[in-house]
Amino acid sequence: MKRHTGKAIEKVAMAISGMVPTVTGWANTRDVKPGDHLLSESGIPVPVLSVDTYESESPCYELTFRDGTRLVGSKDHFWPVREYNGKYCDTVATSERLAQVGVTFKRALTTGRTKAVKGDVSRWRTRATPALVLPEAHIPMPPYLLGYWLGDGDSDGPRITISDDDLPHLERQCEASGARIVSRQRTHGKTFRVRFDLGERASSLNALRELGVLHRKHIPAEVFRSSDVQRRQTLQGIVDSDGYIETGTNRVEICFTSDVLARDTTELIRTLGLYPRVSVGDATLNGRTLGKRYRIVFTAYDTDHVSRLPRKAERLKPRGKAVPYSRVRTITAIAEVEPTIVTRIRVSNSGSTYLAGEGLVPVCDYS
Structure with missing residues (x-):
């Protein structure tokens, strides 16, 4: 792969292409700079430590989420997700692995108290999107x-x-x-x-x-x-x-x-x-x-x-203990696309997680 400047870099790094929310609005990943503040997986602003924009030499992957959000990632981009293998468990997977495994888990049909009447189950879910945690702004009316x-x-x-x-x-x-x-x-x-x-x-x-x-x-x-x-x-x-x-x-x-x-x-x-x-x-x-x-x-x-x-x-009732389906986004499609210019962003928080895309999808850099 190559940096956008044309200089070679030594290792394959995770990177994405698309829009990311900042503390002041929206920015293209290509325009993000060290010192900018993105929003973390917990909704808290976090400073950007480094940015590396380059043209991938390998095919990239476009992920489509249930709400219509689309994000393009390099084949080695990491996604913090929940994978279904009989039950949902937290994991981190690259774009390439998501595509290789596919978006559907073939579940055996069963009967009895825990019967499974639907064979195909969405394999990948995002982690829950947070409410953004930001300071009070000047709004000239209530x-x-x-x-x-x-x-x-x-x-x-x-x-x-x-x-x-x-x-x-x-x-x-x-x-x-x-x-x-x-x-x-x-x-x-x-x-x-x-x-x-x-x-x-x-x-x-x-x-x-x-x-x-x-x-x-x-x-x-x-x-x-x-x-x-x-x-x-x-x-x-x-x-x-x-x-x-x-x-x-x-x-x-x-x-x-x-x-x-x-x-x-x-x-x-x-x-x-x-x-x-x-x-x-x-x-x-x-x-x-x-x-x-x-x-x-x-x-x-x-x-x-x-x-x-x-x-x-008064029509709204309490939620249960589990994270409801209404708080996550399943991945509905993964398609290989042509190599494109992508950006690796490192932010200052545990796991280097931040939100991306119009659906505020948690993404990360664990490399």
Whole structure:
């Protein structure tokens, strides 16, 4: 193999190609520098010790994960995974070994109390993705109110459409954060359009303008790298305004007609250690197709605190002792690809683990 500079290096090293989350946003692996901070397997920022970018002379492997994340690794890149051989056990395997063994374990069918009625089992799972651990960021309005506005607000100003059943809850949340509802207008039936103000904090209109969301609803970049509390509060606002929690299943669903909001909300959910799945269909009204509908579904438990609205939050039940299937990503495909430019990154933590790809998949360097 060769360094990208053209100089030869002595040994084969693990390396990947793709995007990695940093403490300030996203970066291509080729652009990472010593001194940058990536996110570790526990979600804590860790400094980069060294970076080695080179062109692999051997074929690489592209791994596809259940959530659609794709990462390319050199044949000697190490992946911290759980392997199924009758039960799941922690191990570390190279890209080449993953490909040689394959993604499916052929399980014998059995009967009785521990019967196995499905023969093919996913062989490889990632370790659980963590919630990112980051410091509080400056967000010029309460994150919960921002999330609620993103879900059911008018894009051109500080107004929210809400049912009169939920209005008292929103008023309490505003009051607790120093904001307030300053006007309300009944639109039809049991629905109000209310205008909110941030009190002494700032003008609500200026806050939306500072966040860059007026006439262009999206989750601002500073929210993605804010504290766990701020990110969770933003998601709570989105779920309480525009989400649905199914009784008895811990299943949370959010629907958007905006691909930008759907993509941003999916990323926000991932930063909290949760696993969203996205599907796209037609948005219809009275039999007419109006555009695309983006449906986000994920599993949450009461301790995940993804909702504040009592009638929704009370539907979430406790999780069991084992790491749930909803917290990991199975490897669904491994394909050999042409040699490409890859990057070996060493970070300062035990096992040199860090997160990579849009799905925040734990990867490592044990060489």
